[in-house]
Amino acid sequence: MKINTSKIITVAKQASFLGLTGLIVLTEMLFLFASMPKQWQQLADLKHNKDEFSRENAKLARATEVLRSIDQVKLEVQVAAVNAALPTLKKTSGLVRGVTDISQSSGVELRDVSFSPGRIATDSAVVTTEKVKGTVARAIPGGLTVSGDIGAIINFITNLQAANQLIGVESVSYSLSASGRTARVSVKMFYQPASNEAINWDNVRSINKHEEEILSTLTGSDQFILPEEQH
Amino acid sequence: MIEINLLPPKNLQTRQEAQLRYRILVILGAVSLVVAIDLGLYLPLERVWKNDVASYVAQREQLLNGLDSASKLAVDLRQVQEKAVGVEAVRNLRVDLAAPLSEVVNLAGNDIEVADVSVDTSGGVVFGAKLGTVTTLNQFIAKLDTAQAKFSGMYMKGLSQSAGGYTFRVEGKYENKH
Numbered sequence: 001m002k003i004n005t006s007k008i009i010t011v012a013k014q015a016s017f018l019g020l021t022g023l024i025v026l027t028e029m030l031f032l033f034a035s036m037p038k039q040w041q042q043l044a045d046l047k048h049n050k051d052e053f054s055r056e057n058a059k060l061a062r063a064t065e066v067l068r069s070i071d072q073v074k075l076e077v078q079v080a081a082v083n084a085a086l087p088t089l090k091k092t093s094g095l096v097r098g099v100t101d102i103s104q105s106s107g108v109e110l111r112d113v114s115f116s117p118g119r120i121a122t123d124s125a126v127v128t129t130e131k132v133k134g135t136v137a138r139a140i141p142g143g144l145t146v147s148g149d150i151g152a153i154i155n156f157i158t159n160l161q162a163a164n165q166l167i168g169v170e171s172v173s174y175s176l177s178a179s180g181r182t183a184r185v186s187v188k189m190f191y192q193p194a195s196n197e198a199i200n201w202d203n204v205r206s207i208n209k210h211e212e213e214i215l216s217t218l219t220g221s222d223q224f225i226l227p228e229e230q231h
Numbered sequence: 232m233i234e235i236n237l238l239p240p241k242n243l244q245t246r247q248e249a250q251l252r253y254r255i256l257v258i259l260g261a262v263s264l265v266v267a268i269d270l271g272l273y274l275p276l277e278r279v280w281k282n283d284v285a286s287y288v289a290q291r292e293q294l295l296n297g298l299d300s301a302s303k304l305a306v307d308l309r310q311v312q313e314k315a316v317g318v319e320a321v322r323n324l325r326v327d328l329a330a331p332l333s334e335v336v337n338l339a340g341n342d343i344e345v346a347d348v349s350v351d352t353s354g355g356v357v358f359g360a361k362l363g364t365v366t367t368l369n370q371f372i373a374k375l376d377t378a379q380a381k382f383s384g385m386y387m388k389g390l391s392q393s394a395g396g397y398t399f400r401v402e403g404k405y406e407n408k409h
Contacts, residue, residue: 014248021255028262032269039273046280053287060294067301070308079307082314086321132324137317150336150345157329166318168325171351172332192317199305201298207308211315218318 063204070206078207081218084164086137086192095189098163099144106156108148111182115142115189132190139168139188146183150174153183164218166190326352331405338378342367346398354404356382363396381406 087094096113103110130139146156153174160167168188175182207215298305331350335358339345348358362368375385385403 021259025259025262028266036269043276050280050283057287057290064297067304075307078311082311086314086317132320135317135320154329154332166321169328172328173349175347190321192314204305214315214319
């Protein structure tokens with residue numbers, strides 16, 4: 001059998017061409033299979049981080065904008081007003097003083113002030129007070145006994161309800177007795193514990209019109225404001 | 232001598248080779264194109280997005296530093312916002328009890344001495360009173376009738392007469408509109 005050298009060379013060329021191109025294709029495919037998922041995962045992560053930071057920065061920028069636009073003097077007044085209306089702590093010393101002042105200005109004699117036992121401790125105590133539905137505001141139940149004529153007692157109730165700190169009058173029992181004309185007044189003193197959660201900058205927004213209207217209904221008296229309850 | 236030619240005729244061989252080369256080149260081209268597209272997209276996107284993330288991180292740091300100094304304002308603002316909600320809820324919850332007391336006093340007028348009154352947030356009103364004559368009693372009953380706009384379900388009970396005049400109790404509901 002005669003071996004044709006040129007044909008062998010042709011076959012060898014063909015084989016080397018096939019081998020080389022096959023190797024390149026194989027290498028490229030291996031590269032694709034090995035690196036492409038990682039690359040796209042990396043890109044997806046980058047895109048996610050980029051979008052996340054972008055959103056967060058937009059929120060922070062919005063919070064900055066809101067805080068820059070605040071009238072600080074007005075805000076201080078508003079803080080004082082809401083803290084007077086709903087003190088942060090369950091302290092009752094200011095309340096007793098305030099109720100005494102109101103009784104004197106209303107022409108009644110304050111004979112007795114009582115609060116439900118164990119419910120008037122400081123903020124370290126376990127919160128056992130009743131919660132106002134839909135809010136974090138709470139109420140301390142209490143009772144007052146005042147003496148005076150019915151006109152003065154009505155005046156006292158009116159002033160109590162208009163006091164700077166929100167006080168709810170639950171019932172009034174007025175009677176004539178041997179000790180004179182007395183009224184037993186059941187009340188609820190409202191307060192609202194401070195939020196101890198870290199600031200969520202997403203929720204930093206300016207005071208809206210409705211909130212302004214609510215704040216404008218608060219009286220300007222500082223009768224119940226205790227310095228330690230303002231901050 | 233017999234020559235066995237395993238290869239196809241030369242022209243046929245050339246055509247088959249060319250086809251094979253063409254196919255292989257097409258495959259090579261296609262795979263290379265995919266690799267090029269992959270790298271062409273990945274490398275610039277990675278660079279741009281990495282830069283974006285870095286600039287966002289720097290911006291975030293700046294914003295947070297700025298907000299740190301304003302955090303007291305934010306705390307105050309949150310307090311006002313939260314307490315405004317509480318104030319509104321409490322205000323809606325409260326019932327004015329001075330009003331029914333005043334109405335009882337108005338109802339009694341000068342002729343009747345109110346001995347006791349009880350009012351509560353449910354609107355319940357109970358009061359005891361005494362008066363002197365039948366005439367004032369009749370006048371009071373007439374007043375009770377006209378007081379139905381503010382009170383409802385008013386009824387007098389325990390009417391008794393003694394040396395001091397008539398004593399009685401009135402129970403009803405006060406329509407509290409706060």
